[in-house]
Amino acid sequence: MALPSYSTPSQRIFYYLYLFFCGTVLFFLVAPLVAIIPISFSQSPFMIFTDGMVAWPPDPEAWSFRWYRYMVGICEDENLTTPCSNKWMVGTVNSFFIGFISTFIATALGTLAALGLSRPHMPYKGLIMSILISPMIVPLIITAAGMFFFYAKVNLVYTFTGVILAHVALSTPFVVITVTATLVGFDNNMVRASQSLGARPLRTFFKVVMPLILPGVISGALFAFITSFDEVVIVMFMASLDQLTIPKQMWAGIRQEISPVILCMATCLVILSIFLLTTVELLRRRSEKLRGITPR
Amino acid sequence: MEVIITEQILTTDGIPLKESLKKAERNNKIRAFFLVFPLLIFIIITFVVPIGDMMLRSVDDSQINTVYEKTFEEYKKWDKSKDELPPESVYKALFLEIAYGDKLQLGRALTRMNYSKSGWKSLIKKTQRGIKKIVKSGEEPLSYKQTLIDINENWADPTFWYAMGQMINKQTSIYYWNAIDRTFDQDQNVVMQNEDRRVYVSTWIKTFKVSIYVTFFCLLLGFPVAHLLASLPLRYSNILMIFVLLPFWTSLLVRTTAWIVMLQQNGVINDVLVWLGILSDDGRIQMVYNQTGTIIAMTQILLPFMILPLYSVMKVIPKSHMRAAQNLGAKPTIAFIRVYLPQTIPGMSAGGLLVFVLAIGYFITPELVGGKDGQLIGHWIAYHLKTTLNWGLCSALGAILLGIMLILYWLYNKIVGIDNIKLG
Numbered sequence A: 001m002a003l004p005s006y007s008t009p010s011q012r013i014f015y016y017l018y019l020f021f022c023g024t025v026l027f028f029l030v031a032p033l034v035a036i037i038p039i040s041f042s043q044s045p046f047m048i049f050t051d052g053m054v055a056w057p058p059d060p061e062a063w064s065f066r067w068y069r070y071m072v073g074i075c076e077d078e079n080l081t082t083p084c085s086n087k088w089m090v091g092t093v094n095s096f097f098i099g100f101i102s103t104f105i106a107t108a109l110g111t112l113a114a115l116g117l118s119r120p121h122m123p124y125k126g127l128i129m130s131i132l133i134s135p136m137i138v139p140l141i142i143t144a145a146g147m148f149f150f151y152a153k154v155n156l157v158y159t160f161t162g163v164i165l166a167h168v169a170l171s172t173p174f175v176v177i178t179v180t181a182t183l184v185g186f187d188n189n190m191v192r193a194s195q196s197l198g199a200r201p202l203r204t205f206f207k208v209v210m211p212l213i214l215p216g217v218i219s220g221a222l223f224a225f226i227t228s229f230d231e232v233v234i235v236m237f238m239a240s241l242d243q244l245t246i247p248k249q250m251w252a253g254i255r256q257e258i259s260p261v262i263l264c265m266a267t268c269l270v271i272l273s274i275f276l277l278t279t280v281e282l283l284r285r286r287s288e289k290l291r292g293i294t295p296r
Numbered sequence B: 001m002e003v004i005i006t007e008q009i010l011t012t013d014g015i016p017l018k019e020s021l022k023k024a025e026r027n028n029k030i031r032a033f034f035l036v037f038p039l040l041i042f043i044i045i046t047f048v049v050p051i052g053d054m055m056l057r058s059v060d061d062s063q064i065n066t067v068y069e070k071t072f073e074e075y076k077k078w079d080k081s082k083d084e085l086p087p088e089s090v091y092k093a094l095f096l097e098i099a100y101g102d103k104l105q106l107g108r109a110l111t112r113m114n115y116s117k118s119g120w121k122s123l124i125k126k127t128q129r130g131i132k133k134i135v136k137s138g139e140e141p142l143s144y145k146q147t148l149i150d151i152n153e154n155w156a157d158p159t160f161w162y163a164m165g166q167m168i169n170k171q172t173s174i175y176y177w178n179a180i181d182r183t184f185d186q187d188q189n190v191v192m193q194n195e196d197r198r199v200y201v202s203t204w205i206k207t208f209k210v211s212i213y214v215t216f217f218c219l220l221l222g223f224p225v226a227h228l229l230a231s232l233p234l235r236y237s238n239i240l241m242i243f244v245l246l247p248f249w250t251s252l253l254v255r256t257t258a259w260i261v262m263l264q265q266n267g268v269i270n271d272v273l274v275w276l277g278i279l280s281d282d283g284r285i286q287m288v289y290n291q292t293g294t295i296i297a298m299t300q301i302l303l304p305f306m307i308l309p310l311y312s313v314m315k316v317i318p319k320s321h322m323r324a325a326q327n328l329g330a331k332p333t334i335a336f337i338r339v340y341l342p343q344t345i346p347g348m349s350a351g352g353l354l355v356f357v358l359a360i361g362y363f364i365t366p367e368l369v370g371g372k373d374g375q376l377i378g379h380w381i382a383y384h385l386k387t388t389l390n391w392g393l394c395s396a397l398g399a400i401l402l403g404i405m406l407i408l409y410w411l412y413n414k415i416v417g418i419d420n421i422k423l424g
Helices: A009-040 A066-071 A087-118 A125-137 A140-153 A160-183 A188-196 A201-230 A233-238 A246-255 A261-290 B017-057 B062-067 B069-075 B088-100 B103-116 B120-137 B144-151 B158-167 B174-179 B200-231 B234-249 B252-263 B268-275 B291-315 B320-327 B332-360 B364-369 B377-386 B391-415
Strands: B182-184 B190-192
Touching: A009 A261, A009 B200, A009 B234, A009 B252, A009 B291, A066 A261, A087 A125, A087 A160, A087 A201, A087 A246, A087 B017, A125 A160, A125 B017, A125 B391, A140 A160, A140 A233, A140 B017, A140 B377, A140 B391, A160 A201, A160 A233, A160 B017, A188 A201, A201 A246, A201 A261, A233 A246, A233 B377, A246 A261, A246 B252, A246 B364, A261 B234, A261 B252, B017 B391, B062 B069, B062 B103, B069 B088, B069 B158, B088 B120, B088 B144, B103 B120, B103 B158, B103 B174, B103 B391, B120 B144, B120 B158, B174 B182, B174 B391, B200 B234, B200 B291, B200 B332, B200 B377, B234 B291, B252 B268, B252 B291, B252 B364, B291 B332, B291 B364, B320 B332, B332 B391, B364 B377, B377 B391
Parallel strands: none
Antiparallel strands: B182 B190
C-alpha cells in the first residue's frame, strides 16, 4: 500500500509513523531471538554482552566456541562452577527419540481421522472434532496434572511410554487440522475414477489420495514434531529425573546454572525452527498448486 | 400417455432402491466412522478420561471415609444439640480403627484431616502411639472415651469433633472453597480463610489482570502489523510474514530465555538505554523476575496468535470499501472507523479470545520470568501437584480454570467456529 500522490502532509506523516510502528513491532518479535545468537559465542560465563564483545575493533579474545564445546560434552576447563557433563547430548537424543516416535503415531492416527472427518457422511462431526481438538485447547498444566494422576494409577509415570502417549495426544490436533485443511476441495471424483479403473481401496489410497495430501501430512507431522520436541510441562511431571530432554534441561538451566550453554542450545533450536518454517511454507505453496488454488 | 408406476423400483438384486440406498449410506457412515475411531478412542483414553478423573478427584473424599468408616457411621448418630461430646460408641469405633487400621492408609488420611483443621496430624499421631501401648498391654479399656481423653485432652475438645463433620461424606466441596480462599467453620458455614492463607483470590485476579493486559497489548501491536501485511503486495508481505512466523515456530523456552537475556539488569535493553544515556549505569531497571517481565514476554510470545487471525480477516476485506467511503466524502479517519474497523471485528474477537485463553492458562513463561509477583494460577496448580501433594486442591484449581476456558471457547466457537482454527 503506497500513498496516493494527492495525500496531504499530515497523511504522509501519519503513514510514515505507521510504518515505523509496524517496523518496531516486527523488530520486537524477532530481536530477542537474534540477540541471543552472538551471546552464545561469548567467552564469559554470563549471559551478557561483555565489554570485549561490543568494543570496536572487535576483540577476538571475547569470542569463543567454548560453550558449544561444553554443550556437546567436551570438557576442557577445570575451573568451571558447574560440572561439565553430557546432559545436553543425552537430552538431545531423548528429545529426538520421543519426538520421532510420537510424531509417527500422531501422524498415522491423525491422517486417518482427518480422512474420516472430511467424508460427507461423517456422523456427529462437530462433537467428534471438538473432542479431537481438545488437547490443544486445554492448558498444558491441567493436562499434565490430569495425566499425572491417571497415569500414576496405571504405572505409566516416570516412563518414556507415558511421555510418548501424552505427546501423541497433544500433537494429534495439529495433524488433524492441517490434513483436514488440505482435504478441503479434494476432488472425490479422482477416487471414483481410480476405483472404476479397478484399483482396490488401499491401492487407491496410496497411489491417488496420498500423493495429493502428502504436503499437508508432512506439515502436520512437522507441527506434531515441534509440539513434542518443545514440550516441557508434561516431561517435567511425567518423566523421571534422569529422563532428560532438551526443554527440560533448558528449564533446569534457567532455574539453576544460568550460563551461555543454554543460549548455544537456543541458537541451535532457532536454526531448527527456521528450517521447519521454510519447509512448511514451501509445502503449503506446493499443496495449493497441487489443488489448483492460486496463491492469494 | 401417462405411465403409472405401481411397483417399487428394484435394484438388480431385487431389493427396493430406497432400502438399498439407505444401506449404502449407512455403510458409508460406518466406514467414515471407522477411520476416525482409532484416534477418537486414543484421545478418550489418554486425554479425556484423565481430565475427567481429575474432575472427580476435586470432590473426592472417599479415602478417609474408608479408613474411618465405622467412626463416621457412629458419628452421624451423635445428636449435637443434646451432648457436648460424641457418645462412647464413636470413641470406641475410633479407638479400634486407629488400633487395627492399615498404617499406610491412616497416614494418608492425616493430610486430608489437616486441611479441615490444623492440629489433627499431631493429635492422631500421639493417639496412635498411646493406643499402641494399650493394645500391647492387652488390657481392654473400660471406657474408650476416658482412655482417649487420657491419651490426649484434645479429644475432649469439641472443635475437633465439629471439624470431623466436614469429612463424613464421600464428596466434599472443601477444595473448591479453598481454591477461592474460603473454608468451613465448625458449624459447616463457609467463612474466609485466615489472613495469612489467602493467596488464591489475589492470584486469580492477577491472572485475569495479566491476561487482559497481554490481550490489550497484543491487539495494540498486532492490529497495525496485520493491516500492513494484508495491504502489501504478496511478495513483500510473504517476507514480513517470516518475522511473525519465526517466533511462532521457535521453542517457547528459547523465547523465554531470550527475554531473560534482554530484560535482566545487565541485559541488552538496559545496555542500550545506558549507552544512549537515558539511564545511568547504576540506575539500571529491573525488568525481569516481576510482573512487568511476565507481561512483556507473554505479549511477544502470544502476538503471532493475534496477528494471524487478524491477517486472515483483513486479507479478504475489499480495498475498494475504503476508497468508496472516501469518495463519498468521509475523511480517512472516519472511513477507517466507520467502514474498515467494523469489518475486522471477527478477527479482533478471534485473536483476542485466543490470546486471552492461552494467557490465563500460561505456566512456563510466568514461572521462569515472573519472579515472586508475576506468578499466575498455573504456578499453584504445579505447586500443589509436586510440592504439597494436595491433589484435591490442585484438581479443584484446575477444574475452575478449565471451566473458565470452556466458557470462553464456547464463545469462540459461537464467534468463529472451532474448526476454523488455522495454523500458519
